[in-house]
Amino acid sequence: MGQIKKGILGGFSGKVGTIVGANWKNISYMRSLPQKNKNSQKPLTKAQLEHRTKFKLVIDTLKTMTDLINVGWKQATNDKQTPFSTAVKYAMNNSIYSYVNASGVRIFSLIESKLVISRGSLTPPLNARSYSYMSTRRFEWDNNSGVGNAKPTDKAIIVMFNSLNNEAITYIGQATRQAGFMNYQIPASWQKYRIICCLGFVSENGSECSNSVYICTMVKNF
Numbered sequence: 001m002g003q004i005k006k007g008i009l010g011g012f013s014g015k016v017g018t019i020v021g022a023n024w025k026n027i028s029y030m031r032s033l034p035q036k037n038k039n040s041q042k043p044l045t046k047a048q049l050e051h052r053t054k055f056k057l058v059i060d061t062l063k064t065m066t067d068l069i070n071v072g073w074k075q076a077t078n079d080k081q082t083p084f085s086t087a088v089k090y091a092m093n094n095s096i097y098s099y100v101n102a103s104g105v106r107i108f109s110l111i112e113s114k115l116v117i118s119r120g121s122l123t124p125p126l127n128a129r130s131y132s133y134m135s136t137r138r139f140e141w142d143n144n145s146g147v148g149n150a151k152p153t154d155k156a157i158i159v160m161f162n163s164l165n166n167e168a169i170t171y172i173g174q175a176t177r178q179a180g181f182m183n184y185q186i187p188a189s190w191q192k193y194r195i196i197c198c199l200g201f202v203s204e205n206g207s208e209c210s211n212s213v214y215i216c217t218m219v220k221n222f
Contacts, residue, residue, distance in 0.1 A: 054098070054108045058091045061110060064168035065117065065159050071172055072118025072157050072200055075209045090116060110163065110196075113214045117159050118200035120209030123150035125177075128199045130215045136183045139199060139215065143180045149208070152178030154201040157212070160184070161196045177201055186218075193220050 044052070062069055066084060073083035081089075095114040098106050126144040130137060145152040155173035162168065167190075175182035186193065200212030 050106050050108075053106075054092065054096055057096065057108050057110065058088055060166055061115075061161070062087055062091065064161065064166060065170050068117055068157055068159055068170040068172060071202055071206065072209050072212065074206070075120035087116070090119070112163075112196045112217050115161065115196055115198055115214060116212055117198045118157055118202065118209045118212040120211065121149070122154065122201055122203055122208040122210035123148035124210040125199050125201060125213050128213050128215045130197055133183060136185050137218075138181060138183050139197070140181045141177075141199065143178050145177055150177060150201075151203065152176060153204040154210075155204060156182060157200045157202055158182065159196075159198050160186075162190055162193045163196060164192050164194050165190060172202075190220075193218065
C-alpha cells in the first residue's frame with residue numbers, strides 16, 4: 001500500500017493503483033506501472049525458439065570480435081544501424097546452416113568459409129594464404145596496390161576465431177597491403193582449437209573497407 005507523506009499534493013512511496021511513488025535525492029517522483037504484455041505468458045513457438053538459437057549463435061560469435069566488426073562493417077552500414085547490427089543481419093542470412101538431428105531438434109552451425117569481417121568498396125585482398133613459418137603462423141597476400149582503389153597504405157584487418165573456445169584474436173593495422181604478410185602465434189592457452197582465419201583491408205583514414213576473404217581453418221584436437 002502506498003503512503004502519502006505530505007498531504008494529498010505531497011510525495012508518496014509505494015504503489016497506489018497503477019502508480020508507483022518513490023524518492024531519489026530528496027526529490028519525489030511518480031511513475032506508472034509497465035503494461036503487461038498480453039503475449040508474454042504464451043509459450044514460444046518452435047520457429048521462435050529456433051530463431052533465438054540461431055540469433056544467439058551469431059551474437060556469441062561476433063561479440064568476440066566487436067572492435068574489428070565496428071571497423072570492417074562501417075562503410076556497409078546506414079544511418080539507422082550500427083556496424084555490429086549490420087554484420088549480425090548479414091550473418092543471420094548468409095553465414096549459418098542448419099539440420100535436424102535424429103531427435104528432431106534443429107541444430108545451427110557457422111559456415112566457416114562464410115564468416116565475413118568486413119564489407120565495402122575497397123579492393124579486396126588478392127591470393128590470401130596462411131602456413132606455418134618456423135615457430136609462428138604466417139598470413140600472406142599479394143600486394144595489389146594500384147588495382148582499383150587499392151593503396152599500399154591500406155591497413156590489414158585479421159581475425160583468428162577459435163570456434164571451440166568461442167574466442168577471437170583480432171589485428172587492425174599491424175600490417176599494410178604493401179607489406180604483404182604478417183606473422184602471429186597461436187596462444188598457448190588454446191590447447192584445442194578450430195581456428196577460422198579471415199583477412200580484409202581498411203583504408204588508412206578508415207572511410208573505406210574491402211570485402212573480407214576467408215583464408216583457412218586450422219584444427220588441433222589434442
